[in-house]
Amino acid sequence: MFRLICKLREIPSIWLYFLSLVLIILVGIPFSKDFLEEQAIAGAIKTTQIAFGSMPLKPEQEQFVKSIADEIGIANKLIIRKMNHNALAQFGYHNAFAYNPQLYSLFPIESVSFLFISEGFFEDLSLEEQRFLIGHEMIHIKHGHLNYLIMCLLLFFAILVFFAWQIRKRIKLIVQCWVSYRYQIYVMRMVTFVLLCVCNIGTSGADFAYRRYIEKEADCVSMQLLNSYDGCMKLTERWHKECKLALHNPYFGLTSDHPSCAERQAYCLELQNQFNQKDLI
Ligand SMILES: [Zn+2]
Structure with missing residues (x-):
């Protein structure tokens, strides 16, 4: 005990102050x-x-x-x-x-x-x-569709950057063999830029794909629970005519975060038909 007190006296007082502050916070949090x-x-x-x-x-x-x-x-x-x-x-x-x-x-x-x-x-x-x-x-x-989206996208981006870094190391070895020393730094800067762009595009692509998926899920589950097929048809028609939303998304929908009006209407009709057939049976 005596030794401990001696040791404590050797620690500068500012550190003791911070240590006691951390202890108070740690003890205080559970209470x-x-x-x-x-x-x-x-x-x-x-x-x-x-x-x-x-x-x-x-x-x-x-x-x-x-x-x-x-x-x-x-x-x-x-x-x-x-x-x-x-x-x-x-x-x-x-x-x-x-x-x-x-x-x-x-x-x-x-x-x-x-x-x-x-x-x-x-x-x-x-x-x-x-x-x-x-x-x-x-x-x-x-x-809870969007609860952990940002966290997951950050993690996904970090994983892509890790793989990009491994690829960069291999490219660096090739560049050192084939490019003159004078230009190596410029080539590697370009490689880093391109790899970071790929990581960004990959993360955005994953973000869009997930958002399209949850939009379709929210449409389909709510229509089935509330029998709101007609509401979906009318609203998508209104969005297309009054709000000028595209009937079909460009680039096969890969750059869109929502299904197009036509896609929504297609799966709405399919679910409505299934529902009507069940009713007939
Ligand atoms: Zn939505």
């Missing part, structure tokens, strides 16, 4: 975990509302949305707000989007979800269209 969690949730909710909108809907509109959430089986707390101007510019008229607040844009707070509704949604869309679109967003919430 104040609930408090910290509450603070984190409150902070994330506030930031989300500042970003996308904080105005509540009319009580009857909120009730309508919550009745669809109940049909889908949403268990966590749902906060429904009107889109602000920034969100409206980003997501457009006649639209709705679900959002799970995240800490540092990485760690989802799964107990709370937001649904933002645009101007004109309740006024201009038919009941069938509203049910389809709200149901679609509820499936995103229920399945």
Whole structure:
């Protein structure tokens, strides 16, 4: 014990101060975990509302949305707000989007979800269209589609960079054999640039492919649960005619994060036919 005290006296006081601070924090976290969690949730909710909108809907509109959430089986707390101007510019008229607040844009707070509704949604869309679109967003919430997307994409990018680095090492050996010493640095800079571009394109491609997949899943599951096939057909028709959304996505859809209107209508009709045939049996 005496030796320990002597050792401690040798440590500069500033380090002892930091050490005690870390100890206090480490001991304090388990006791104040609930408090910290509450603070984190409150902070994330506030930031989300500042970003996308904080105005509540009319009580009857909120009730309508919550009745669809109940049909889908949403268990966590749902906060429904009107889109602000920034969100409206980003997501457009006649639209709705679900959002799970995240800490540092990485760690989802799964107990709370937001649904933002645009101007004109309740006024201009038919009941069938509203049910389809709200149901679609509820499936995103229920399945936690976007909860870990950024984290997974960062991990995917890191894996690609690792492989690119291995390829770069092999290319460097070839360059050292075949290119004169004077130009080697320029060639390697070009190689690094190209490999980083490939990593970026690969990550964007994976992001688009995943987003197309979850869009189709949200469409199909919500249509089957809510029997909202007609809503899907009418809304995609409206998006094509009024909002000028493309009927077919360019480049085989590889650069799009949503299925095209034609794709949506095709799988909607297929599911509706299956549903009708079941009814006949
Ligand atoms: Zn969606």
